[in-house]
Amino acid sequence: MAGTGQGLFVGVAVLGMVALGWAANAEPIPLPTPAPLPKERGTAASKPAAPAQSAAPAQSAASGLAAGVKSLFHLDKDPEPTTPAATTSTGFTPAQRAQVDKVSAYLTNMQQLIGDFVQVGPDGSRVKGEFYIQKPGRVRFEYEPPSRIEIVADGQSVIVRDRKLATQDLYPLSQTPLRYLLSERIDLMRETNVIGVRADDTFVTITIEETQPLVGTSRLVMMVGAKDYQLKQWTITDPQGYDTTVAVSNLDNSKRPDPGMFKIDYTRYIQ
Numbered sequence: 001m002a003g004t005g006q007g008l009f010v011g012v013a014v015l016g017m018v019a020l021g022w023a024a025n026a027e028p029i030p031l032p033t034p035a036p037l038p039k040e041r042g043t044a045a046s047k048p049a050a051p052a053q054s055a056a057p058a059q060s061a062a063s064g065l066a067a068g069v070k071s072l073f074h075l076d077k078d079p080e081p082t083t084p085a086a087t088t089s090t091g092f093t094p095a096q097r098a099q100v101d102k103v104s105a106y107l108t109n110m111q112q113l114i115g116d117f118v119q120v121g122p123d124g125s126r127v128k129g130e131f132y133i134q135k136p137g138r139v140r141f142e143y144e145p146p147s148r149i150e151i152v153a154d155g156q157s158v159i160v161r162d163r164k165l166a167t168q169d170l171y172p173l174s175q176t177p178l179r180y181l182l183s184e185r186i187d188l189m190r191e192t193n194v195i196g197v198r199a200d201d202t203f204v205t206i207t208i209e210e211t212q213p214l215v216g217t218s219r220l221v222m223m224v225g226a227k228d229y230q231l232k233q234w235t236i237t238d239p240q241g242y243d244t245t246v247a248v249s250n251l252d253n254s255k256r257p258d259p260g261m262f263k264i265d266y267t268r269y270i271q
Contacts, residue, residue, distance in 0.1 A: 096197040097189060099204050103222070104188045106229045107181070111135045115251040122242040131248075136184040137173060138262040153182065154264045170264070202226055215239055 092100070113133040120126050129143040137155030148164040153173050161168040173182075188194055188206065196207035203223045211217040216239025223232050233247040 092189075092194075092197060099197055099199055100189045100194060100206060101187075102229050103204065103206055103224055104186055106224065106231070107183075107188075108185045110231075110253060112256055113251060113253050114255055114257060115248050117141070118247045118249075120245040120247075122244060132257040132261055133181065134257050134259070134262065135182055137182045138257075138259075139182055140257070140261045152262060152264060154262045155182075157264055159264055168264075170266075199226060203232065204229070 110133070112135065113131075115131060116128065117131055118126055118128045127143055127147060129141060129147070131142070132140045137153060139151070139153045141151040143149050148162055150161040150163060152159050152161060156173055157170055158173050159168040159170050188208070192208045193210055194206060195209045196205070198205045202225075204226050206222045206224075208220045208222070209217060210219075218239055219237040221235045221237075223234065224230060225232055230251060231248055233245060235243050235245040237243050
């Protein structure tokens with residue numbers, strides 16, 4: 001599958017960092033207890049770089065949320081040439097490989113999905129919303145008020161839309177890691193750089209790492225239920241060492257989303 005292993009992970013990741021202005025009004029919702037840090041292949045897990053201590057300049061809630069979404073989606077970066085991702089095929093026990101294969105099968109078989117999400121930013125702030133997935137390539141994330149941001153992908157492009165200002169920024173879907181969630185088929189062990197697999201009674205945790213020139217190294221820690229292998233939460237560590245965690249709940253794969261939810265108006269981009 002061309003391009004499946006490029007870019008960084010918002011496919012299973014999928015949501016931007018939260019501006020402090022929105023977080024003040026967000027309702028705290030408990031997240032699942034994180035599993036222990038994944039056991040790294042051959043060496044101990046390296047810690048991500050500590051976040052910078054100096055605070056970023058103050059910005060409006062709207063611009064902060066939009067900027068955070070773009071940062072985590074790598075939409076604030078210039079597109080880079082398509083290159084094959086480093087992949088992992090050795091160094092794991094048969095049991096670990098079987099666990100990764102089960103997660104790959106879950107993601108592949110998940111052709112449609114509706115659910116709720118809670119997003120926790122690097123500062124501990126929380127916002128929530130709903131998401132809708134229809135494979136291949138289509139997703140919609142809606143943040144609850146007072147946020148006015150929507151994220152929509154139609155299989156070709158992804159937009160960050162400001163409902164209040166009636167503006168939207170357009171990017172190639174291939175530039176984002178949304179494809180991990182939206183690809184019709186995915187084999188994590190073959191098509192991504194899996195560096196850690198760990199299981200306990202509650203979660204199976206898979207760590208994927210990717211390094212891009214001029215951007216740096218980012219990491220995705222994906223957690224699924226140890227019994228049902230359904231997606232529970234994920235944490236993305238960006239190249240600066242900041243973590244954003246998303247927990248999902250009330251998942252329903254029996255309902256087909258309205259195709260109109262994934263439409264993008266391209267006429268506004270025609271000069």
